[in-house]
Amino acid sequence: MPRTRVHNLNISLDGYAAGGTVTVDAPIGGAEALFRGFDGRFIHGIDSVEAPVTLDRALATLWGQGIGAEIMGRAKFGPPLADRPDDWRGWWGDEPPFRTPVFVMTHDALPPIEFANGTSFHFVDGSPQEVLRLAQEAAGGLDVRLGGGPSTVRQFLQADLVDFLHLVTVPITLGRGTSLWDGVSGTEDRFTVESVTSPSGLVHQLWNRTTPASTGS
Numbered sequence: 001m002p003r004t005r006v007h008n009l010n011i012s013l014d015g016y017a018a019g020g021t022v023t024v025d026a027p028i029g030g031a032e033a034l035f036r037g038f039d040g041r042f043i044h045g046i047d048s049v050e051a052p053v054t055l056d057r058a059l060a061t062l063w064g065q066g067i068g069a070e071i072m073g074r075a076k077f078g079p080p081l082a083d084r085p086d087d088w089r090g091w092w093g094d095e096p097p098f099r100t101p102v103f104v105m106t107h108d109a110l111p112p113i114e115f116a117n118g119t120s121f122h123f124v125d126g127s128p129q130e131v132l133r134l135a136q137e138a139a140g141g142l143d144v145r146l147g148g149g150p151s152t153v154r155q156f157l158q159a160d161l162v163d164f165l166h167l168v169t170v171p172i173t174l175g176r177g178t179s180l181w182d183g184v185s186g187t188e189d190r191f192t193v194e195s196v197t198s199p200s201g202l203v204h205q206l207w208n209r210t211t212p213a214s215t216g217s
Contacts, residue, residue, distance in 0.1 A: 002136060003143045003163035003209075006153055007063040008043070009180070010034040010168045016177035017150035022075040023083065027091050029075075031177050034170050037200060043097060055198040062166060068139025070098050071131055073152035074106040077121065081108045089113055090121065098147075101138040103131055105152060128159040150180040157184045165191075165207035 011017045012034060019029030028035065037056070041049040043063040051057070078084050078091065090096055096119040103122050110123040124131050135144045146153050146162065156162050167180075181187075191207040198204065 002068075002139065002141060004132060004146060004156065004161055005067070005143050005163060006146045006148075006165040006167075008038070008060055008166060008168060009148060009150070009153065010038065010170050011150075011180055012170055012172050012174045012177075014173045014175065015179045015181050016174040017148070017153075017180045018075075018178040019174070020177060022079050024079055024085075027079075029177065031174055033172050033174070037170075037202070040097070054200070055196070055204075056168075056200055056202055059166065059204055063145070064099075066143050067100060067145045068142025069100050069135040070102045070145045070147045071135050071152070071156075072102060072104055072147040073149050074104060074108070076147060076149050076152070077104045077106070081110075095119075096121075101135070102147075103135050103138075105131055128156050128161055132156070132161055150178045154180060154182065154184055157187050160190070163209045165205070167205040167207065169203040169205065171201045171203075 009017055016031065017034070019026070019031035022029045039051070039057055039060070041051075042057040042060045045061050045064075046053050046058060078088050090113070094115065095117050096102075096115055099118040101120050101122060103124050105126070106123050107125050108123060109125070112123070113121040122134075124134060132144065146156055153162070190209060190211065192210055194206045196204050
């Protein structure tokens, strides 16, 4: 059965997975320290770049395996609509890394955007259940990735729609920002959690659902 998965979600020691207000100049809202050591070139496989294969990089490659669609929040796609340039097409230029349909949860009514590499952005206003159903249909039997940010992941946890999470605890404290855990106490009771610490100091947690999650239908 297709799963709903979260991958490479970096989180600080004090529970923050993003900063505050997102702007064109601050796409992570001031929480850039969470990603200083992240090598995003490896999300498409260890053969995508000539570099040492480390534990951190190997786990990063799970991001794209078996994924047929992504769901993300508005802030991951861009700053508020009024603050974007008129030709805004996301943070990633002409080759977004997703290579699948991407469903952006937003109240803004915007036309789809398509790219030559298979990425397409679809802007949808709906509940987590409704958006997941659309993503599952587009995924064609493959898994759906929840790309973040933390507020979006939190909505799906609250709706009991998540099957797997790969969380990466970064050994820093932010003191403020957007927390993953507000309003989701007891979530761990629905998962088994395995942890491994890499030589870099990152702690990877693999959360696997112990009972089937709810569906998008």
